[in-house]
Amino acid sequence: MSQPILEVCDLCRSFGGLKAVHNLNFAVEPQTIHGLIGPNGAGKTTTFNVISGFYAPSSGKVVYQGRDVSGMKTSKLAEIGLIRTFQGTTLFQEFSVIDNVRIGCHNSARSGFFSRITGMDRAVETAALDKAHELLAFFGLSEIANEPAASLPHGHQRALGMAVALAADPKIILLDEPFTGMNPDETARMMELVRDVRRRGITVMLVEHDMKAVMGLCDVITVMNFGSRLVEGTPDAVRNDPKVIEAYLGRAIDAA
Amino acid sequence: MREDISKISKWGLGLVFLAALLVLPQVLSYSQREIAVLLVINVLLVASYRLMTLTGEWSLGHVVIMGVGAYASALFAKRLGVPVPVSMFLGASTAGLAAAVLSFPLFRMKGFYFLIGSFAAGEVIRLVWKYFSTPFGGPKGIKLIPGFPDIGPISMFEPENYYYLCLAVVSLSLFILYRIEQSRIGLTFHAIHWQDKLAESVGVGTFRYRMLAFVLASFFAGLSGALYAHYIGTINPTRFDVEEMVFVLIWAIVGGTNTFFGPIIGVVALTIINEIILRSLGFDSARPMIYGALLILSVLFLPKGLEGVVQKAGRIFKARKAPEPTVRREQNA
Numbered sequence: 001m002s003q004p005i006l007e008v009c010d011l012c013r014s015f016g017g018l019k020a021v022h023n024l025n026f027a028v029e030p031q032t033i034h035g036l037i038g039p040n041g042a043g044k045t046t047t048f049n050v051i052s053g054f055y056a057p058s059s060g061k062v063v064y065q066g067r068d069v070s071g072m073k074t075s076k077l078a079e080i081g082l083i084r085t086f087q088g089t090t091l092f093q094e095f096s097v098i099d100n101v102r103i104g105c106h107n108s109a110r111s112g113f114f115s116r117i118t119g120m121d122r123a124v125e126t127a128a129l130d131k132a133h134e135l136l137a138f139f140g141l142s143e144i145a146n147e148p149a150a151s152l153p154h155g156h157q158r159a160l161g162m163a164v165a166l167a168a169d170p171k172i173i174l175l176d177e178p179f180t181g182m183n184p185d186e187t188a189r190m191m192e193l194v195r196d197v198r199r200r201g202i203t204v205m206l207v208e209h210d211m212k213a214v215m216g217l218c219d220v221i222t223v224m225n226f227g228s229r230l231v232e233g234t235p236d237a238v239r240n241d242p243k244v245i246e247a248y249l250g251r252a253i254d255a256a
Numbered sequence: 257m258r259e260d261i262s263k264i265s266k267w268g269l270g271l272v273f274l275a276a277l278l279v280l281p282q283v284l285s286y287s288q289r290e291i292a293v294l295l296v297i298n299v300l301l302v303a304s305y306r307l308m309t310l311t312g313e314w315s316l317g318h319v320v321i322m323g324v325g326a327y328a329s330a331l332f333a334k335r336l337g338v339p340v341p342v343s344m345f346l347g348a349s350t351a352g353l354a355a356a357v358l359s360f361p362l363f364r365m366k367g368f369y370f371l372i373g374s375f376a377a378g379e380v381i382r383l384v385w386k387y388f389s390t391p392f393g394g395p396k397g398i399k400l401i402p403g404f405p406d407i408g409p410i411s412m413f414e415p416e417n418y419y420y421l422c423l424a425v426v427s428l429s430l431f432i433l434y435r436i437e438q439s440r441i442g443l444t445f446h447a448i449h450w451q452d453k454l455a456e457s458v459g460v461g462t463f464r465y466r467m468l469a470f471v472l473a474s475f476f477a478g479l480s481g482a483l484y485a486h487y488i489g490t491i492n493p494t495r496f497d498v499e500e501m502v503f504v505l506i507w508a509i510v511g512g513t514n515t516f517f518g519p520i521i522g523v524v525a526l527t528i529i530n531e532i533i534l535r536s537l538g539f540d541s542a543r544p545m546i547y548g549a550l551l552i553l554s555v556l557f558l559p560k561g562l563e564g565v566v567q568k569a570g571r572i573f574k575a576r577k578a579p580e581p582t583v584r585r586e587q588n589a
């Protein structure tokens with residue numbers, strides 16, 4: 001078995017007395033789509049926040065590409081290819097769609113201060129703009145490249161959020177509920193896009209409540225409850241696990 | 257094609273404007289020329305302030321930072337005998353350095369706390385000036401600051417000539433500030449303002465960029481302070497107190513901070529109102545009151561500032577000439 005691209009070991013994060021994440025362990029294999037599910041408040045978003053450096057772990061560690069990155073700054077993690085998206089729609093609402101993605105290109109469009117002023121950064125900026133347009137085409141947003149992001153319908157905003165994240169050249173992308181608020185058609189389209197992302201060689205970690213999407217997409221699923229790992233396995237194994245069914249308290253996880 | 261025409265008309269407008277700036281001293285009286293010099297210096301001060309506000313943080317220490325540039329340049333020239341043009345650059349750099357150091361405590365805070373923190377930092381700097389007679393001269397400040405050296409037969413003591421010097425320095429500075437704003441650096445400042453978490457998540461070091469904005473703004477504020485010090489010849493802590501800062505805020509707010517030119521329009525308009533109208537009517541001492549009233553009026557009736565009025569006028573003018581939807585915002589390639 002290859003070395004996992006991402007691993008969390010005995011990860012804990014408390015807020016005051018509340019143990020939002022408690023002794024959590026899992027490993028994500030490269031080029032897989034790895035699901036992270038669990039009831040509301042299980043600690044999924046907190047886990048993402050700790051992995052991506054928004055919160056420091058209370059204890060335990062996060063290992064990325066064999067390197068302990070616990071407590072590393074978000075922007076540094078992004079530089080080395082660990083990118084996350086947000087549960088709520090998070091965009092530069094005041095920017096045009098294309099400028100949102102151009103900001104996403106921050107990593108690949110680095111240039112010195114003087115070349116910025118003198119315009120000698122043209123080469124990197126042209127490349128960034130091309131990449132941004134390519135990503136908009138990938139998500140079917142080309143037509144509205146110059147619209148303000150705030151004017152987009154919800155589904156397009158979620159897609160744009162992923163485009164911004166992909167512009168940052170992730171090796172692994174953490175998607176926090178990418179399908180919320182989407183109708184079944186949009187969800188099906190986005191699922192196909194997530195598969196395409198993986199085909200680009202990017203590892204995907206996915207938090208999602210839409211069980212049909214999770215079961216359809218993921219190679220491995222980690223189920224969390226009360227901050228800890230409850231079960232881990234293939235979609236079929238997880239779907240039929242009585243502990244999982246109990247955690248969801250009768251919520252038919254394979255209904256939909 | 258249409259863009260070509262609008263480009264040509266833009267350049268044309270720019271040239272007319274430049275010509276007006278160049279002949280301006282010729283139509284002004286001696287004392288009005290002195291005011292014109294200070295106005296040009298204040299344009300740089302308020303334009304540099306806008307750069308700072310792009311990241312969303314409003315500082316109350318900007319005028320003190322201007323003072324850091326003024327004090328440093330004055331001391332380099334007077335105490336160490338550094339030639340004034342060089343000392344001005346060193347003064348501006350000192351202001352930038354001060355901002356770099358202040359970034360560490362100040363950018364732990366945001367919004368209102370940053371505002372208060374920047375005010376406190378400014379007051380500490382002013383206390384240092386007041387307290388240490390050497391080298392800062394205490395409450396009386398520094399007098400007999402060397403002037404800008406004459407260039408051949410051209411005396412820089414003459415307001416008219418110093419006006420041209422300031423015009424050149426400030427134009428170059430504004431050009432640099434404008435280029436910064438139009439580049440990815442400016443876009444990133446905006447991004448940090450609107451969604452710093454998202455910016456972080458794609459690799460933007462928000463602290464570094466906030467610091468960069470602060471340092472750059474402070475460099476140019478310091479430069480404006482240096483231009484001021486070597487013109488007036490005397491500086492003291494009171495010159496850089498919070499009342500002066502309030503004027504900068506009013507210029508920026510009345511002018512509007514959404515565009516590069518808003519704050520500049522603000523300082524020019526208010527200076528004209530102040531100097532030409534108030535002074536000639538003998539209302540000079542009522543300046544703070546009139547400024548306050550103008551601020552309230554503009555907040556109530558011009559939420560986008562004077563720049564909004566100019567834009568609207570421009571749109572109406574354009575709509576008459578060419579009934580076409582507005583072209584999208586220019587991108588830097």
Ligand SMILES: Nc1ncnc2c1ncn2[C@@H]1O[C@H](COP(=O)(O)OP(=O)(O)OP(=O)(O)O)[C@@H](O)[C@H]1O
Pocket residue numbers: 015018020038039040041042043044045046047087
């Ligand atoms: N910043 C915070 N301060 C205090 N408590 C927090 C904070 N963030 C999360 N929590 C708490 O930690 C627990 C886990 O929250 P988290 O958002 O990680 O859950 P989740 O699994 O993402 O839930 P959902 O499916 O509803 O998004 C919750 O009880 C939440 O109230």
Ligand SMILES: [Mg+2]
Pocket residue numbers: 044045046087
């Ligand atoms: Mg969540």
